[in-house]
Amino acid sequence: MRVSQLLLPTLREVPAEAEVISHRLLLRAGFMRKAAAGIYTLLPLAWRVILKIERIIREELDRQGGQEIMMPIMQPAELWQESGRWDVYGPELFRLKDRHGRDFCLGPTHEEIITALVRGEVNSYKQLPLLLYQIQNKYRDERRPRFGLMRGREFIMKDLYSFDRDEAGLDVSYNKMFEAYTNVFRRCGLQFRPVVADSGAIGGSDTHEFMVLAESGEATIVYCTDEQCGYAANEERAEAVPPAEKDDAAALEPKKVHTPDCRTMAEVATFFKISPARMIKTIIYTTEKETVAAMVRGDREINEIKLYNALDCIRLEMAGEETVRKATGASAGYAGPVNLTGVRLVADPEVMALANAVCGANENDHHLVNINPGRDFTPDLVTDIRLVKAGEPCPVCGTALQGARGIEVGQIFKLGDKYSKALGATFLDENGKARPFIMGCYGIGVTRTMAAAVEQNHDERGIIWPVQIAPFHVIVVPVSHKDQNLMETAEKIYHALNRAGVESVVDDRPDRAGVKFNDADLVGYPIRITVGAKGLAAGKVELYLRRQGETIMVPLDEVVETVKAKLQVMGH
Numbered sequence: 012m013r014v015s016q017l018l019l020p021t022l023r024e025v026p027a028e029a030e031v032i033s034h035r036l037l038l039r040a041g042f043m044r045k046a047a048a049g050i051y052t053l054l055p056l057a058w059r060v061i062l063k064i065e066r067i068i069r070e071e072l073d074r075q076g077g078q079e080i081m082m083p084i085m086q087p088a089e090l091w092q093e094s095g096r097w098d099v100y101g102p103e104l105f106r107l108k109d110r111h112g113r114d115f116c117l118g119p120t121h122e123e124i125i126t127a128l129v130r131g132e133v134n135s136y137k138q139l140p141l142l143l144y145q146i147q148n149k150y151r152d153e154r155r156p157r158f159g160l161m162r163g164r165e166f167i168m169k170d171l172y173s174f175d176r177d178e179a180g181l182d183v184s185y186n187k188m189f190e191a192y193t194n195v196f197r198r199c200g201l202q203f204r205p206v207v208a209d210s211g212a213i214g215g216s217d218t219h220e221f222m223v224l225a226e227s228g229e230a231t232i233v234y235c236t237d238e239q240c241g242y243a244a245n246e247e248r249a250e251a252v253p254p255a256e257k258d259d260a261a262a263l264e265p266k267k268v269h270t271p272d273c274r275t276m277a278e279v280a281t282f283f284k285i286s287p288a289r290m291i292k293t294i295i296y297t298t299e300k301e302t303v304a305a306m307v308r309g310d311r312e313i314n315e316i317k318l319y320n321a322l323d324c325i326r327l328e329m330a331g332e333e334t335v336r337k338a339t340g341a342s343a344g345y346a347g348p349v350n351l352t353g354v355r356l357v358a359d360p361e362v363m364a365l366a367n368a369v370c371g372a373n374e375n376d377h378h379l380v381n382i383n384p385g386r387d388f389t390p391d392l393v394t395d396i397r398l399v400k401a402g403e404p405c406p407v408c409g410t411a412l413q414g415a416r417g418i419e420v421g422q423i424f425k426l427g428d429k430y431s432k433a434l435g436a437t438f439l440d441e442n443g444k445a446r447p448f449i450m451g452c453y454g455i456g457v458t459r460t461m462a463a464a465v466e467q468n469h470d471e472r473g474i475i476w477p478v479q480i481a482p483f484h485v486i487v488v489p490v491s492h493k494d495q496n497l498m499e500t501a502e503k504i505y506h507a508l509n510r511a512g513v514e515s516v517v518d519d520r521p522d523r524a525g526v527k528f529n530d531a532d533l534v535g536y537p538i539r540i541t542v543g544a545k546g547l548a549a550g551k552v553e554l555y556l557r558r559q560g561e562t563i564m565v566p567l568d569e570v571v572e573t574v575k576a577k578l579q580v581m582g583h
Contacts, residue, residue, distance in 0.1 A: 012483070014518040014530075018055050020044075021530050031227050033465035034159030036474050040533045049156025049164035053458075056482040056534065060461050061167065063480045064199060065146055068169050068455060071194045075187040077142040077171055082124045084148060088114035090123035094433045099325055103151045117150035122430045122452060125172045129448065130436035136176050139438065139448075140184055144171035146457065160462040161229070161418070167458045173451035176440065181425055181449045185217070188423050188453045192221050195455065196420065200477025200582055201464060204415075206232050207244040208422060217425040220245055221455075222417030223463040230419055233412040235405040242407045247316040249399035250406040251359075258366035263381035265349070270378045274344030276309045279378060283369055286310070291362055291370035291382065293346040295335045295354070298324035302338050304351055305396055306358040308365070312398040321357065321394045339373040347371035348388040349379055358390035359397045418463040419456075426450040468558075474535030475558050478581040485515040485574060486536040490524045490543040501542045504552065504570055511571045513578065532557065537581060538574060 019041040028045070029035035037043050042057035053061060069079065088106075091097035097104075097116075105117035118124070125143060133141065149168045156164050173184035189205065196203045201223050208220035222232055222245075234243035244250070273279045280287045290309030295302065296318070303322065305313050319327045332343060338354050339346045347370035348356050362368075367381045384390070401414030431437070431447040440446050461480070468475040478484060485508055489501035498519070505517040516536075518527045524541075531539045541553040551564045556577065565573045 012516045031158045033462040059482040071191040119151045126430045126434045141174040160458045169455040171453040174448045200479045221421035225466040228416035228418040237410045240408040253360045254364035257364045260366040262383045265381045295330040299326045303355045306362045307397045308361045314398045318396045345371040356390040357392045420460045421455040424452040473533035476535040478537045478583045483514045485538045487517040487540045492521045
């Protein structure tokens with residue numbers, strides 16, 4: 012491909028709408044253009060990257076026995092009503108009606124469609140297991156589309172669904188997908204970690220997210236540095252190590268203290284000259300069923316995902332001022348568990364280990380001291396509901412956890428019979444008994460993987476593509492288009508590389524060398540070959556390795572072999 016013929020509209024200025032690195036660079040480097048909020052046209056170089064990611068995905072899934080299909084984007088409401096998700100999925104679901112007034116949605120995911128398909132076509136245990144997948148566009152009406160391809164309303168996703176006869180079979184399918192995903196992201200040249208995660212709206216039990224490590228990542232993960240342990244979890248699901256023992260201080264008599272203008276943990280701790288670790292933080296929440304008082308130690312934060320799961324609710328929201336006042340009789344900042352009626356009390360285990368703690372008195376400008384759980388209040392539920400931070404002990408081996416930022420690019424779920432039972436999808440076992448399929452669900456964000464690769468691989472000049480998914484491996488740059496010898500030599504090298512299977516472009520534009528170099532760095536070709544008069548007089552050209560920043564002079568007759576050797580070292 013010649014750059015003069017390539018649709019590559021690079022930009023010199025950073026677009027005002029771009030908030031994160033991948034958004035800025037993919038726009039500036041001419042990989043995509045915005046059609047509407049959260050909706051993008053992918054230009055030729057972006058599509059080459061996408062096709063390479065998809066090829067890797069297909070190869071790894073097919074290796075594990077996956078079969079590719081294509082399901083409809085438009086899905087009938089009846090299936091979503093059968094599963095119970097039509098009314099609870101939320102405003103992210105694009106809903107529409109056909110000319111006859113029938114309800115449909117644009118697929119954000121395909122559990123209902125695939126379950127209905129297998130329900131109608133598979134009736135015997137002899138047809139199991141099944142691994143069915145597709146790669147297609149998905150649609151979610153994000154309230155605030157942002158970060159370019161990281162959080163869009165239309166995106167490309169691979170979703171695979173496994174169907175097994177029992178939990179043992181699901182374990183095998185799940186492990187196959189874990190291995191496949193590990194191979195996919197390794198082959199894409201990404202630094203990543205699989206972490207224990209939350210299943211969210213998909214439902215199910217066990218689940219892992221695959222996180223590309225990047226400082227700009229939206230999610231926080233914690234991981235064990237002991238290689239033999241290998242524990243890693245999304246902050247939302249990281250398990251807290253319970254307190255070793257209860258504080259054995261002698262219980263003192265509770266007392267109410269006037270604490271004017273002390274609403275925050277820091278203000279109260281300063282007032283009493285104590286550590287927040289000796290306080291009980293009480294936050295009021297509402298669900299569709301009840302009002303809840305959630306309690307953690309004063310130096311901890313409530314993990315709302317854990318709380319949501321513990322309460323088994325559909326909706327969890329922090330209570331507004333009016334609800335707090337109605338539940339506690341006081342303003343926010345003065346809530347406490349003592350004598351709190353009509354409210355469900357949920358306490359973290361660390362709270363139950365406290366002795367002579369400080370908490371809100373359910374009265375403005377007042378707190379209680381010498382509060383002892385079990386004597387002064389009894390929770391309805393004691394369970395881990397706090398965020399785990401870096402530096403805390405690993406729940407598996409006790410080694411101090413490290414923290415990192417990550418971008419979720421894939422997630423695998425054990426669904427069990429959640430959807431097969433709801434949709435009446437059964438098969439006959441060897442005894443002729445009808446049993447529900449045991450299912451798994453496995454997704455990879457294809458466009459998100461491309462964006463995550465940019466977030467992880469860039470510098471101040473532009474993108475640095477991993478060679479495995481780079482749109483082209485090499486760009487050949489003649490320094491001057493006016494020098495016929497340079498142009499002819501560049502053409503010869505370009506053709507020789509392509510004949511050798513090296514994906515190459517030649518920058519034949521009538522622009523200054525500096526413009527060409529800047530564009531090459533911005534686009535992120537792994538190797539740039541510069542054909543200049545001085546080097547050519549010595550029978551050599553310059554090879555520049557984008558990631559390493561290394562420049563070497565190579566004889567003309569060794570260019571192809573040298574490039575192939577460098578690409579092999581890079582992982583191609």
